[in-house]
Amino acid sequence: LALAEAGVSSGFFVGKKGLFSSEKIRKMFRGTPLEGYRELQYSNLDELRRVELDQIVRPLLPVSTGQDKLVSIDNAFNVKGVGVVALGFVVSGTLKVHDELYLTESKTSEVKSIQVMDENVEEAPTGSRVGIAFKSFTEKELEKGGYLSGDDRFWLPERARLTKNPFYKGEPNVLLFSVAGQVLTSEVKCAGDGLCAVNMRRKIPASLTRAVAFDPS
Secondary structure, X not given: OHHHHOOOOOOEEEEEOOHHHOHHHHHHHOOOHHHHOEEEEEOOHHHHHOOOHHHHHHXXXXXXXXXXXXXXXXXXXXXXXXXXXXXXXXXXXXXXXXXXXEOOOOOEEEEEEXXXXXXXXXXXXXXXXXXXXXXXXXXXXXXXXXXXXXXXXXXXXXXXXXXOOOOOOOOOOEEEEEEOOEEEEEEEEEOOOOEEEEEOOOOEEOOOOOOEEEOOO
């Protein structure tokens, strides 16, 4: 359901041979974007280890345009001799060494170095898992997670138009919004037309205008 609501129209499944022939599995996929996903089947783990997963994943990733640089941060810590390092994913654009990234409208820092798979790189495309060393951000500023943007425009969501999945029958008062790798909690009050007042209490980059909402109850 989450993949369908997020509009992830291409991908692949990994499973033991024979799994995807199950009618139960096929029925779950029917009528969703998952119906067109590729199947990657294996007999044992040794066979799976020989598969070049990076080569399979690469064509499915969005094309990096060099614009709208956005990184979703999930951890930060100090490294002796390096400084503050943040871990996260490149959500969009191509991240490069010496890029200036915004944590808020006014707080910025230059990217000192980038690592992908423990190797130093000069740039990291969309979809990369990265470690980023900064010149001036502190661990405390990054420790709670958040976003790093190449743009200084941020906004505070106050209204959202919700489209209910037909499988969901509830009327929630609180929702979890999954927004580009971060989960934000908000009280919601919806009108009959699906337009809801929200209270996320946290600004997000202006390029983020879509989220998948979950009922935590």
